[in-house]
Every structure is written in C-alpha cells, then in structure tokens.
Amino acid sequence: MTTVRVRQVQQKGRFGKYGGRYVPETLMPALEELETAYERYGADQEFQAELSDYLEQYCGRPTPLYHARRLTDTLGGARVYIKREDLLHTGAHKINNTLGQVLLAHRMGKRRVIAETGAGQHGVATATAAAMFGLECAVYMGTEDMARQELNVFRMRLLGASVIPVESGTKTLKDAINEAMRDWVTNVRTTFYVIGSVVGPHPYPSMVRDLQSIIGREARAQFLHETGRLPDCLVACVGGGSNAMGLFYPFKDDAGVRMVGVEAGGHGISSGQHAATLVAGAPGVLHGAYSYLLQDSGGQVHATHSVSAGLDYPGVGPEHSYFKDSGRAEYFSVTDQEALEGFRLLARTEGIIPALEPAHAIAYLRILAPTFRADQSIILGLSGRGDKDVQHASRLLAP
Amino acid sequence: MSRIAAVFGKLRSQRRSALIPFVVAGDPDLETSLKIVQALSSEGADLIELGVPFSDPIADGPVNQRAAQRALAAGVSLADILGLVRKARADVHQPIVLLSYYNPILQYGLTRFCGEATSAGVDGVVIPDLPPDESEELMAAARSSGLDVIFLLAPTSTSGRIDAVTERASGFIYCVSLTGVTGVRDRLPDDIRDLVQRIKARTPLPVCVGFGISTPE
Numbered sequence: 001m002t003t004v005r006v007r008q009v010q011q012k013g014r015f016g017k018y019g020g021r022y023v024p025e026t027l028m029p030a031l032e033e034l035e036t037a038y039e040r041y042g043a044d045q046e047f048q049a050e051l052s053d054y055l056e057q058y059c060g061r062p063t064p065l066y067h068a069r070r071l072t073d074t075l076g077g078a079r080v081y082i083k084r085e086d087l088l089h090t091g092a093h094k095i096n097n098t099l100g101q102v103l104l105a106h107r108m109g110k111r112r113v114i115a116e117t118g119a120g121q122h123g124v125a126t127a128t129a130a131a132m133f134g135l136e137c138a139v140y141m142g143t144e145d146m147a148r149q150e151l152n153v154f155r156m157r158l159l160g161a162s163v164i165p166v167e168s169g170t171k172t173l174k175d176a177i178n179e180a181m182r183d184w185v186t187n188v189r190t191t192f193y194v195i196g197s198v199v200g201p202h203p204y205p206s207m208v209r210d211l212q213s214i215i216g217r218e219a220r221a222q223f224l225h226e227t228g229r230l231p232d233c234l235v236a237c238v239g240g241g242s243n244a245m246g247l248f249y250p251f252k253d254d255a256g257v258r259m260v261g262v263e264a265g266g267h268g269i270s271s272g273q274h275a276a277t278l279v280a281g282a283p284g285v286l287h288g289a290y291s292y293l294l295q296d297s298g299g300q301v302h303a304t305h306s307v308s309a310g311l312d313y314p315g316v317g318p319e320h321s322y323f324k325d326s327g328r329a330e331y332f333s334v335t336d337q338e339a340l341e342g343f344r345l346l347a348r349t350e351g352i353i354p355a356l357e358p359a360h361a362i363a364y365l366r367i368l369a370p371t372f373r374a375d376q377s378i379i380l381g382l383s384g385r386g387d388k389d390v391q392h393a394s395r396l397l398a399p
Numbered sequence: 400m401s402r403i404a405a406v407f408g409k410l411r412s413q414r415r416s417a418l419i420p421f422v423v424a425g426d427p428d429l430e431t432s433l434k435i436v437q438a439l440s441s442e443g444a445d446l447i448e449l450g451v452p453f454s455d456p457i458a459d460g461p462v463n464q465r466a467a468q469r470a471l472a473a474g475v476s477l478a479d480i481l482g483l484v485r486k487a488r489a490d491v492h493q494p495i496v497l498l499s500y501y502n503p504i505l506q507y508g509l510t511r512f513c514g515e516a517t518s519a520g521v522d523g524v525v526i527p528d529l530p531p532d533e534s535e536e537l538m539a540a541a542r543s544s545g546l547d548v549i550f551l552l553a554p555t556s557t558s559g560r561i562d563a564v565t566e567r568a569s570g571f572i573y574c575v576s577l578t579g580v581t582g583v584r585d586r587l588p589d590d591i592r593d594l595v596q597r598i599k600a601r602t603p604l605p606v607c608v609g610f611g612i613s614t615p616e
Contacts, residue, residue: 012532022501022528024458026553026575028560168464174455181457188555285502285528286455298476299506300454 013202016325018318021201023181023288030188035203037108042210047107054099058132059089061096061214065222065379070349075365078232078372081379083219083247086354092384093215093243094125098194100211102129105192112136112187115194116180118145118173118239119310119357120152121384122196127161129194137161140179142171145309148392170303173239173313177287197240198317201288205317212246219379220250232372233258236381237360238278238331239311241320243383248329258330261320262364264306265333273305276333277316278324291318307336307396308356308389338363340397343386355384356393402494402522403547403570406445407605417607418443421498423450423466425475429483436483440491447491448525451480451499458527477503477512481519488520496523496549496570504537513540523547523570531567538567549573554594565602572598572606 013019021031041047055061063084072080085093098115105113113130116139117123123139130137139156143165146153156163169175177200184193198205198212216234223231234251236244238261251257266274274280277292284293286301294302294314306312323329334342339356342363347353354362361380369378386393400408410417420439424432432449439447452467452475459467477499484495497516504512504526516524524546529537531550541548547570552561554575564572576591591608598606 020533021530022533023530024527024553024575025530025551025560025564026458026555028530028532029555029557032557032559168461169454169468178455178457182460185458285500285505287457288528293502295502295506297506299503300471301502 013206015205015319015322018283018289018291018321019202019205020290021288022285022290023201024185026185027188027201030184031201031203033108037104038203038207041104041107047103051100051103054103055096055214059095059099060087062218062222063087065219065226068350071346074345074349075369077370077374078376078378079374080365080369081223081231081377082352082382083215083379084382085215085243086352086382086385090121090125090128091387092121092125092355093212093246094122094196095128096214096246097196097208097211097242098122098125098129101192101194101207102126102133102135105135105194106133108192110135110190110192112138112191113194114138114140114180114183114191115196116140116173116176117196118176118312119308119355120145120149120156120388121310123161123163124152124155124159126194126196127156127159130161131159138164138183140164140166140176140183142166142173142176144171145173145176149309149388151388151391172304172309174301174304181287197242198245198319199240199287199289199291199315205289205319208242209245209249209319212242213249215243215246215381216248216250219247223377223379227377230254230257231379232256232376233260233368233378234381235260235262235361235365235368235378237262237311237357237383238316238320239264239275239313239357240315241317243381245317245319247379247381248323252328259323259328260364260368261329261331262361263331263333264308264311264360265335265338266305266307268335269333274333275304275306275312275314277314278320278331279333281314283321286315289318291321292316292324307339308360310355310357311360332364334360334363340393342366343393344397352382353386353390354382355386356389358383401545401547401570403446406494407571410445417445419446419448419607419609420444421448421450423452423463423470424480424483425452425470425473426466427469428473429475429479433483433486436487436491440493444493446494446496448496448498449480449484451477451497451503453500453503456500477507481515481521484521485519494522495520496525497521498525498527501526501529509537509540513544513546517544517546521546523549525549525551525573527551531563534567551575552594552598554590556594558597561598561601565598565604568602568604570604572602572604574598574606574608576608
C-alpha cells in the first residue's frame, strides 16, 4: 500500500529565508485557491486512496530498490542500491507528481491543464495524466529542447496534448516556464498549471515535494526491510530538484544519512557554460521563489548549458537552497563528458540505460563510492530511463 | 507633497484623466530613450513610466519582451537607467515611475536602490512580481527615502487581495484591466468599472487602469 501524506507547510511556504510567492497579483488568488484545495485534498482519505490506487495499478509502484552488485564491484567502496524510478509508467519519476496534480485539478473542476517541459518527461507525464482524466492539455517547450527530444514531442502529441514551441530567450526550460506563466496569467480562471519540479511560488515546492516523497518513503522502508538499518548516503541529480527532494526528504531527520545532490557542470564551471545553480549561483528571485540562481551582478538570469535538457535550468528548488545553507545536503557538479561516461557505465555494468539526468549522479558515484567502506551503502536515485536520450547520446558517444 | 500626489491632485481638480505613456529604457539605446522621455514630457504626458529590462519578464507580452531583449543586448543596466533619469530631470518635471521585475532591484540592494532612485529623481516603482505580501523589506527602504511603491490589482483580485494591496500602497493603485500579459487592447472589459469601484471604496489613492492603456479615474 502506498500513501502520499501531506506535511504542514510552515511559515507561508518559506524554507529558512528561501521560497515565498513572487508572482503577479493576477495569480495570487489562484495560488490561494490552490493552497486551500491542496490542504483539503492532501488530508482527504478518499483522495489519497484514489491517488495511491493510480500509483500502484497505473504507474507500477512500488518501484524496486535494486542492489547493483556489478556496479558496486566496479566502483569499489560502498554497496550501491538503485531506486528504480526508471521503471515507472512513462519512464521517469515525473508521473508521481503529475498524477497528484492532475487529480487535484480534476477535483477543483479545472478543464484545462498546462505544463512546461525541458527534457519532455514532465510534459509526457502531464499529457498522460490529462489523457487519463480527459482534460485539455497544453505543454510549453523551448525549440532547442524540441530538437534534442523529438521523441518526447511526438509522444505528447500522440497523447492528445498540444506542444507549443517557445522561441523566446534561450529557447529552453527557463523560457518554457516564462511562457507557461504568461498562459496562466491569461487563463487563470479555467486553467491549472502543473509545475514539474520543486520550484515556483508557494505551494508548489511543498506540494511537489510531498508528491515525490513517495520515492524516499519507499526506499527507506525497503532498505530497512532488507538490511535492518539505514543507508549511509543518498545521491541524486538536481536540476529543479524534484527527484532528489523526493528521495532526500523522508531521510532528512536521519542524521547519519548523508545527502548528495549532483548538478550539471556542462562544459565545466570555469567555462561559464553549465547549469550548476547551487554550486556556482547566488540567491535571487526567479519564477516565483527566492532561491539560488545563476545570474549576473545586475540580476539578469544567465543562459545555461547542459547535455541533459532536464537539468538545463538556471534556478533550483528553494528547499535545496535551504539544505545547502544548513549543511543538511551537499551539492557537487559533473561535466557533460563525465555524465556521458556515467551513462555508459550503468549500461555496461548493470544492463540499465539511464536518462542523461541521473547519469550525472552515476558519474559522481565514481568519486563518492570509493570514499566509503564495503560495509556501507549508498542509494542512487535513478530518476528515469534513457530511451529518450539514445539518439542524442549516439551523436556524442563513440561506440 | 510628492510629485505623484501633486499631479493627481491637479488632474482631479481639472476633472481630467492621466496620460501615462510607457517606454522600455535603453531600447535601442540610452540616448534615444532620453530623447523619447523629453518628447513625451513636452507633448503633455502626465506621468512617465520607464521600463527596466529583465531577462525573464513573465508578465509581459512579446512586444515588451523584445524591447527588453534589445535593451539588454545593448548592455543597459539599472545604474544606467538611474543615470538616464538624472539627466532627464534637467527639463522633465512630470513624475517618473520605474517598472522593474524584482531581481534586478534585489541584486542592486534595496536600500541602495531606493536612495539612489530618489536622488536621481524617480518618484515611484512598480514591480509586477512583488505582491505586497513579499514587500516588507522594500517598503521599509522606500519609506525612509520617500519612494512610492505602486502595487497592482487585477480582475481576479478578491476583497482579501484588495485589502492586502490598499493597506500598503502609496502613490496610486495600478489596476490591470484584463487577466493577461502587457499589450495594447482595443477596449476595456466590462467588469473593470466594477473592480475600480471596489478598489476606490477601500482607498483614497488614485486608481489607474493599465497594461497598455490608461483611462480616467
């Protein structure tokens, strides 16, 4: 039995000094309405039972916690376990969130949902949930991302969603969010905005975290059941940060469990062409929240670069900023090249082709795992599978 | 009395509406912007709104987005725009209001911004992504330097939101005429009069209807 519980949101959506609600006044009533609905249905047993049922029967939860023996032997050091979100329906953890939000939209009587997407996984997961509930769906996607994730564009259209190309700014995820927010400002009375990560104005960071926390709750129970103890470390990639937050959050009070987030180092931090927000950014306001941000001294948001469209974003969830400052989690980055090596490493050692996003976490495992003893354990959050990236990676990787 | 209060006082006594033109500062360059501001002033604008370019203007339509991108490509900064206002003050006597997203002001430093803006001759600031709920720090800095913080209200605003805005607003209330991004409309929607009445019932401040057009009130 899987359940999604809602935790009380403290101090108006603030995580320390981060978070908040920096949006046009037009959206304030919609955010208040969403917060009220979320508090009501989050505590509603019938709603939770329905969501759990979809997560089990439709998405395939619980996902396995797999002991990766050959990867462990190859890396040397800690035993590596993999939380297999790549096995979920639609191929990534994103469906945990979109099913919850679309079910909420349905209960709120909204007939239309919109979403932004980078790699296309959140767009596909939103289009999937919208198709299942019979809601109209529009997905905003930067034209650069549409070119590198053609397969997902086709999947969204096949599912009945309209994919709206975004030509403004950097033509990637950041601008897709800008365009989705403009749509929401215009159509706020009829439309529910399904945000894909733990970013945006309150209550999104808390709501998405709660919906994704199923990853960590399952992993914690599975690991305890198998070993009788807790893992020593968790590692996951961080773009906006939803899969990392989903894995980390249920362990946050387990002081002995280290949490490591891995960001996209692109061509290297010193090149300036990367998306390592927590590693190299400074606090600022973007897309409704105060959080770490890649920006210039005048507060203009930087263009980012990553081989992985899903990590190619200059912001990050405000709760990660709080975890960074408080020291509860640590954040590092790996380059595009290292991520591609991680991509190949998991394929060759375990027969699992990961998405390029978690390939960053796999790459960092090569540094992290040898720093632990053989009787210690690390859980890797494998947020998605690599089908969508095979074509793109084949152009970048020598066979 | 502030320049903004004086202008609205005069307009009220003449039973005349305010004409508030908007221009993105630095598009295509600062010299042109200065000439435009001087021309608007001599052609009878009652108040001049000057846009500060931002990389991610979520409340703006394509026309203003492109203007902001051109200004940023020309390397225009907030400090440059304050310099522009300082120069314009040699012959522009109308109130000047900056319209900026929050992050450029936050990175400039709230106290520094309010102080330098006021001494450059800026009378007020409109920040589309800063609702009153998040404005406490800016309000404190603005109050001590005498800068008006102008908030927005929208057709979606509930009475709770109208109260939240009117409690903190100064200068005037910026009433967004439609749900939507900026851009010129052919006509005002019918529910706007009702919204203006609801706002005026709660505040003595002038109410301006905007996002593309400005009308009486």
